[in-house]
Amino acid sequence: MPSSSSTRPMTPPTVWSARGHHPGPAAQDAVRTGLRQLKDRRTIDDFLEVPEAEAAQDWVFEARWRVAGSVTVRARLTVRRDLGSGQEWVLVAEAEAPWDPRWPSPAAMFWPQEPETAWDHDTVTGLRLRDINPLPSDDKAVRRILRDAARDGWSIHVVVHEAMTTDQRGQVPLAGMLPESLRHRVVEHRAAPSQLRVVNWALRDLDVQVPRGGAVVLPGAPAPADYDAESFSVRSVFLDGSEPAELIHAVTRFAALPRPLPEGGEEALTALREEWRLLTLQEELTRERALVAMYADALEAMTKSRDLYREAAEQAHAALAAFRESAEAAPERQPQPVSVPAPSPLQQLTRTFERLKSSTRPRRATPETGTEQEPEAVVAQRETSDR
Template sequence: MAKQASPTTVIPDTAWLARGRHLGPDPELDVRRNLIALKAAGVLDDFMELEPAEAARSTALYPREPAADPGPSARRVFEARWRVGDGVTVRAQLTTYTGEARRRSQESVAWILAAEAEQRWEPAWPAPVTMFWPDGGRVEWDHDMVPGVRLGSPNHLPADDDELRELLRDCARQSWYLRFVVHEAMTPDALGRRPLAAFLPPSLRHQVIEHRATPQQAQIADFALRKEFGVRMPRGGAVVLPGAEPHPAYDADRFTLHTVFLDGTEPTELITRIIEFASIPRPMSAEAEAALTRLRRGWHLLTPDEELAHAQRMVHHYAEALEAMTQSRDRYQEATEALQSALKEATNGEVPTPGQLPVPPKPTTSPRTAFTKAIGRFRAPGK
C-alpha cells in the first residue's frame, strides 16, 4: 500500500483535488479553448495562463512566504476563479506536466488540479475539472494515472488474476479517486452499460472510478478484493473500496451492497453509500499537499479588492523594513559616539590617530617554537 505524507494530514473539506492524464497532441490548447468559452458565457469570473518559472517566482497573496515551485517537468500553469452557490468564490490551479507518464507513453501528458472554496465544499457544485477541461467525452483528458482506467465510463477488470490484482494495487498507490466495483450478474444491455457514476452529484461525478466485473469474474474478483482490501464481491452486487490507508470509519459490511440492478435506473443505495464514503476524511498524499500549497501561496489571479489589499500589505512590509534600517543606523551611530567618548576619556581628551596607537611588542619566539620546547621537556627521561 502507498504511504501518505502524514497519517494526520487529511484533505481539507474546502479543497477539491484531482490528477490524471491527457491523451492527445496539445492539452494546453484544449484548456485555453474551454476557459475562453466559459468566461465568454459568464461561468468564470476570470482566468490566466502562466509560465512555470513565472508561477514559481511570484507570491502575490503571501509575499513573505516562499513560492511553491511547480517542478522542472511543469509545462504550463492555468488559474481560474468562479463563484458557486450564494456567491462563494472558488480558486483553482491546473498544471500540466511532462514526466514519467510522458516517457512511458508519448501520447499522454499528466496534469494536477487543486481547487479551494471559501467555505466547505458542496457535492452539488460543479466539478473544477469541467472549468478547465471540456466535459462530454470528446477530449480524452479524463484518464487516470493507471493505464487503462478512465473517469466517466465503466472500466472492466482484467480477466487474468495476476493482472487484476496488479491493477488494484496500482490504483491504490497512484490514483487520487474514489473507486467502486460492480459485478454484472448477467451481460447488461445498452442501458445497463451506462456508467453508474453519472447518477452522482456533479462534484463527485468526476472524482469516482467505476470498475466492472463480468458475469464470469465473480470468483476471481471476490478473491482479488479479499486479498488486496479485505472486502467481498457479492454476485450481482457492488462494493465501495477503501483507500490505501482505510479510515476507522470505513465498515466493509456497510459499503458492500448485495444487489445492484443494471437496467438504467438509478442505484439509489449505491449512490448513497458513495456519497457517505466521500464524506469520510481522506489522507492527503505528498503531491496533493504540494499542489494545495502552490494554490494557496502562489495565487496570481487577484480581484481589484485583493490587489488593493496586496498593495497595502506590501506598503506595510516596506515600511517595517525601512523602520528596521533606521533603527539599525541609529544604534550604530550611538555605539560610535559612545566609543569615541570612552576613547577621549582614556586619553585625557586626546583622540590618537591610527599612527599613534601603541604597537604590541613582537614576540621573541614563535608560538610553534615555544610549543616544541614544552613538548621536549615531557620527553626527557623520568618525566
C-alpha cells in the same frame, strides 16, 4: 487495508482535487478553447494562462468562478509537457466555504465535456473516469489493476459485481448519477458474473470483499482514518438503469471523509495559494497595501537597528575616552632596584659557630720550623667565612 499516513497534512474541507492523464497531444489547446467559451458565456468570471517562460516545463491555467451565488472558487490546472505517451494534469480548486459535492466539478470548467474527448484517464490504472471499465479476463491482469487501484490516493475506485450479464440498461456509468463534483473523481470497475472469486482473492490483503451482485468502495492510499470496509460495501446493486441510491450514498460518504493529501497534492495546493496570479482589482489593492505595510515594517526595523548600533558605538567611544584619561592621570611608576637580601640571624650564627670550631683544632708542625700548621682545608674555609 493500507494504513493512514500520519506524516502528510490533511486535505482542507474547502479543497477539491483531481489528477488525470490526457493520452493525446495538444491538451493545452483544448483547455484554452474551453476557458474562452466559458468566459464568453459568463460561466466563469475570468481565467489566466501563466506565460510559458515562467511556467517552465508546464502549462499553467488559472480560473475563478462563483458558486451558491457568492462563494468564490479559485482553481489551478497544471498540464505537463508531452513526454511521448500523453500529458499528465493536476487540478486543485479551493472555495471560500467548505466544499459542497453538488457544486459544479472544477474539471468541467477546464476540460471539454463531450464523451469522445479523452482527457479523463486515471493516472494510476489508465482507465476512464466517466465510463464503465470492465475488468480484463486474465486473472493476473485483474490482480494488477486492483492492486494499482488500491494504492491510488487521487481517484475514488469502486468495484461493482454483475450478478448476471446485463443488457443495455445496465451499461449506464455510475459517474453520470453522482453529485457533479464527484463525476470526475470516480473510477468504476465492473466484474463479470464469473469474476467474483478472483476479485475477492485480489482484494484479500486489503480486508475488503465484494458482495455477490453488490459493490465496494476501495480505501485508496493513504486510507481515511474512519474507513471501514463493511460500511462502504453495498449488498445489492440493481443494474437495470435505475439509480443505485445506496451505492451513490456510500461514494458520497467516502468522499467526505477526512483524509491526508495524496502524493503531490501538498505541492499543488501550495502553488494554488502562493503563486496565484488571477487577482481582482480589490485583491490587487489589498496585496499592494500588504506589501507597503511589510516594507514599512522592514524600514522601521532597520531604523531601530541603526539607532541601536549608533548608541552602542557612542557608548563604546565614551568608555574608551574615559579609559585613556584615567591612564594619563596616573603617576608614572619608577623601576625598583634589585636588592640583595640581608643574611638571616640563623646564617650569622652558623658562620660564627664555624669560626669557633676551626679555632679549637690542633695545629700540625712543619718539618722545617717544627711549628704547628693548620690544615689547608680549614684555612680555606675560614677565609671564605671571613669574606
